[in-house]
Each structure stands twice: as structure tokens, then as C-alpha cells.
Amino acid sequence: MTIKTWMRAGLPALATTALFAVAALAQEAAAPATDAVADAVTVDKGDITWMMISSILVLFMTVPGLALFYGGLVRAKNMLSVLMQVTVIAAVMMLLWVFYGYSLAFTSGNAFIGGFEKAFLAGVTTESLADTFSKGVKIPEYVFMAFQMTFSAITPALIIGAFAERMKFSAILLFCILWVTLVYYPIAHMVWFSEGYLFGMGALDFAGGTVVHINAGIAGLVGCLLVGKRTGFGKELMPPHSLPYAMVGASVLWVGWFGFNAGSNLEANAGTTLALVNTFVATAGAIVGWTLIEWLAKGKPSMLGAISGMVAGLVAITPAAGLSGPIGAIVLGFVAAIICFFFCTTVKNALGYDDSLDVFGVHGIGGIVGAIGTGVVVAPALGGPGIADYAMGHQVWVQITAVAVTIVWGGVISAILYKIVDVIVGLRPSVEKEREGLDIVEHGERAYHS
Numbered sequence: 001m002t003i004k005t006w007m008r009a010g011l012p013a014l015a016t017t018a019l020f021a022v023a024a025l026a027q028e029a030a031a032p033a034t035d036a037v038a039d040a041v042t043v044d045k046g047d048i049t050w051m052m053i054s055s056i057l058v059l060f061m062t063v064p065g066l067a068l069f070y071g072g073l074v075r076a077k078n079m080l081s082v083l084m085q086v087t088v089i090a091a092v093m094m095l096l097w098v099f100y101g102y103s104l105a106f107t108s109g110n111a112f113i114g115g116f117e118k119a120f121l122a123g124v125t126t127e128s129l130a131d132t133f134s135k136g137v138k139i140p141e142y143v144f145m146a147f148q149m150t151f152s153a154i155t156p157a158l159i160i161g162a163f164a165e166r167m168k169f170s171a172i173l174l175f176c177i178l179w180v181t182l183v184y185y186p187i188a189h190m191v192w193f194s195e196g197y198l199f200g201m202g203a204l205d206f207a208g209g210t211v212v213h214i215n216a217g218i219a220g221l222v223g224c225l226l227v228g229k230r231t232g233f234g235k236e237l238m239p240p241h242s243l244p245y246a247m248v249g250a251s252v253l254w255v256g257w258f259g260f261n262a263g264s265n266l267e268a269n270a271g272t273t274l275a276l277v278n279t280f281v282a283t284a285g286a287i288v289g290w291t292l293i294e295w296l297a298k299g300k301p302s303m304l305g306a307i308s309g310m311v312a313g314l315v316a317i318t319p320a321a322g323l324s325g326p327i328g329a330i331v332l333g334f335v336a337a338i339i340c341f342f343f344c345t346t347v348k349n350a351l352g353y354d355d356s357l358d359v360f361g362v363h364g365i366g367g368i369v370g371a372i373g374t375g376v377v378v379a380p381a382l383g384g385p386g387i388a389d390y391a392m393g394h395q396v397w398v399q400i401t402a403v404a405v406t407i408v409w410g411g412v413i414s415a416i417l418y419k420i421v422d423v424i425v426g427l428r429p430s431v432e433k434e435r436e437g438l439d440i441v442e443h444g445e446r447a448y449h450s
């Protein structure tokens with residue numbers, strides 16, 4: 001074959017071969033970038049599983065946990081009414097969350113409230129992923145929505161303990177609908193959404209110290225003041241009708257709280273284990289703290305005190321669950337229990353308000369202690385994992401600011417809402433109906449028939 005013939009026959013083949021080689025090299029060079037993009041949006045099945053379990057655990061906190069805890073603490077004639085209130089509130093709040101709550105809390109709007117772009121879950125599909133507090137964790141949006149839905153379900157249910165045994169069922173439902181819309185959703189947006197006012201300020205709230213507990217505690221305090229005292233308060237004995245039920249309910253709360261706290265890490269990793277351990281030990285420290293202080297003050301440690309300490313410890317560690325070391329968590333739980341004991345006894349008796357089940361004394365005060373204490377226990381020197389550009393004085397001031405904003409926002413709006421509800425349906429049943437008990441008056445049935 002002559003050179004001329006070879007060139008005619010071989011050059012096209014050579015050119016083709018060269019093109020394939022260049023294309024292969026280009027594809028190989030692009031592969032790492034493509035893989036990086038794929039890895040960035042890969043959802044871990046373990047994270048999905050953990051978040052589904054956590055969502056179920058928080059529901060377990062509400063029904064039967066909170067329902068039994070509150071139900072055991074009221075008188076027998078009002079137990080069923082409390083069970084009914086917790087159950088129906090949770091159901092209504094879930095529906096509102098789907099209708100517009102999720103959108104108002106977790107979409108762009110302004111620094112105080114989101115918009116309606118995801119109302120009725122518009123755009124939420126099995127393919128959409130959630131931007132989880134700007135953590136960079138990717139989980140299906142449905143599971144994130146459901147997890148946050150359980151928080152919005154339990155928070156208004158916590159409030160009812162402050163005015164238990166003396167408020168109409170219709171008034172409770174109307175108040176809770178208005179309250180989550182105007183108080184819970186905005187505070188959740190401010191604290192947990194990346195564009196929120198308190199989020200931007202750098203406020204730390206791992207699982208709901210401000211959003212859930214201070215919010216509910218302040219609304220409860222305002223409610224018990226405006227609704228007024230129970231008929232016979234201060235003149236008649238009003239002991240819990242079933243401490244065993246209350247103890248079972250509190251224990252269910254503790255179990256469910258692992259979903260509440262450890263689930264708030266939004267993935268299954270080492271940070272989740274820290275939140276889990278802190279939920280164990282802070283609660284244990286609080287039980288011991290309340291038991292000891294009550295033993296010293298009253299001469300006898302009580303079951304009611306132990307379970308009150310249990311809840312106080314859970315409340316206090318909530319904002320710091322994934323941000324504190326275990327020793328810091330124990331100290332936080334122990335201190336919070338003593339302060340809550342003081343408010344539930346000395347302060348309440350001195351001021352004379354009727355916070356039936358100590359919602360403000362445990363959730364409000366425990367949440368305040370925990371939220372401010374988070375600014376301290378997050379310090380690496382105290383065993384916390386630390387945060388970027390951490391300075392204790394600055395962080396504590398930011399935490400105090402977040403607490404103050406929550407108290408003012410929640411307190412003022414709650415007071416207005418109670419007044420509105422009173423005008424529309426009235427807050428209280430008659431004295432005769434209250435004495436008969438809300439079980440039969442409001443629901444036509446009793447918890448017990450013997």
C-alpha cells in the first residue's frame with residue numbers, strides 16, 4: 001500500500017479513534033464532579049428510618065404519654081376531659097400543619113413568618129428534599145414535615161395543664177387554633193428557619209426550649225390568670241386522683257423524648273448519640289435534684305416530686321441536647337429541677353395563681369433555665385462540642401434575647417387571644433357544671449363508673 005493509499009484509508013479511522021479517546025477522557029474527567037453532585041443529594045436510608053421512628057416517638061409522647069400524665073394529675077371527675085382535650089388538640093394541630101402551618105414555619109417570607117407557597121403541601125412530593133435548618137442534611141421532605149408536625153401537635157396540648165378542670169372544650173380548641181397560627185408558627189420560623197430573626201441572631205435551640213416549652217409555659221401562665229382559679233381552690237383539697245397513671249404518663253414522655261431530642265439532630269450519627277445520652281443523664285440529674293430538695297424542704301420525698309423532676313430535666317435539656325457534654329447536661333438538669341421546685345411551691349403559693357399542673361413552673365421556668373444555660377454548657381471547656389466563634393458572654397446574651405422575644409411575643413398575643421375566645425364562646429363553664437366535672441358535662445361520659 002502506498003503512502004497516498006494509506007492516508008486515504010487510515011486517516012478517517014485514526015480521526016475516529018482519536019475522537020473516541022478524547023470523549024472517553026472528557027467523560028472520565030467529568031465523572032468526579034458528577035459523582036460529587038450525586039453524593040450531595042444522596043439520602044441515607046438510616047437517616048430516613050431514624051427520623052420516621054423519631055416522629056412516632058414524639059407522637060407517643062402526646063398520646064398516650066402527655067394524656068396519661070395530665071389525666072392522672074387531675075381529679076377523677078375531669079380525667080376523661082383531659083384525655084379528650086389532648087387527643088383532639090393533637091389531631092386538629094396535625095391538620096392545620098398540613099393546611100398552612102408547615103408553610104408558615106418553613107418557607108421564605110420575612111424574619112418573623114413564612115409564606116403560603118407550601119400551603120396544603122404544594123410542591124412537597126416523594127422526590128422533594130428538606131433543607132434541615134441549613135445543616136446540609138438531606139432527608140425526604142415528607143418525613144421532615146411529619147417530624148415537625150408532631151412538635152406542633154404536642155405544644156398547644158402542653159398549655160391545657162395550666163387551666164385544667166375549668167375551661168370549656170370549645171374554648172380550648174378555638175384558642176389552640178388561633179395560638180398555633182399566631183404564636184407557634186412565627187416562633188418556630190424565627191428560631192428554626194434559616195431566614196428567621198432569632199436564627200440569624202445565632203440563638204441556639206436544639207429541640208424546642210423556646211419554641212415549645214417557654215412558648216407553652218407563658219401561654220399557660222397567662223391562661224390560668226385570665227381564666228381564674230378553680231372553684232374551691234385554696235379551700236378544698238385537689239390531689240391527683242391517680243399518681244400511678246401520672247407516673248406511667250411521665251415515663252412514656254421520657255421514652256418519647258428521645259425522639260424529640262435525638263431526632264432533632266435530623267440524622268443518625270455521632271451527634272445523635274450525644275443528644276440521646278444527654279436525655280438520659282440530664283433527666284436522671286433532675287429527678288435526683290427534685291427528690292433531694294423536696295426531701296430537705298418537706299421531710300419526705302414524693303412520687304409527684306420525682307415525676308415533676310423528670311419532666312423538668314427533660315424540658316431543661318431540650319434546647320441543649322446536642323450542644324452540651326454529658327456532665328454539663330447533668331448539672332443543667334439538677335439546677336433546673338431545684339429552680340422549678342422553688343417556682344412550683346414558694347413562688348406559686350406566694351402569688352396565689354392556680355397553675356393546675358405547673359405548666360409554667362416546669363415548662364416555662366425549665367425552658368428558660370435550659371435556654372439560657374445552653375449558652376454556658378455549649379462551651380468546649382465544659383464538655384460541649386462547641387460552635388464557631390463561640391464567646392460565652394455573647395452567647396448567653398443572645399440566649400436571653402431569644403427568651404425575652406418568646407416571652408413577650410407569646411405572652412402578649414396569648415392574652416389577646418384569650419380575650420377574643422372569651423367574647424366568642426366564653427372561657428369557663430358555670431360553677432355548677434365545674435363542680436359536677438367536665439367529663440360528664442362536656443362529653444357525656446365518665447372515666448370511671450364504680
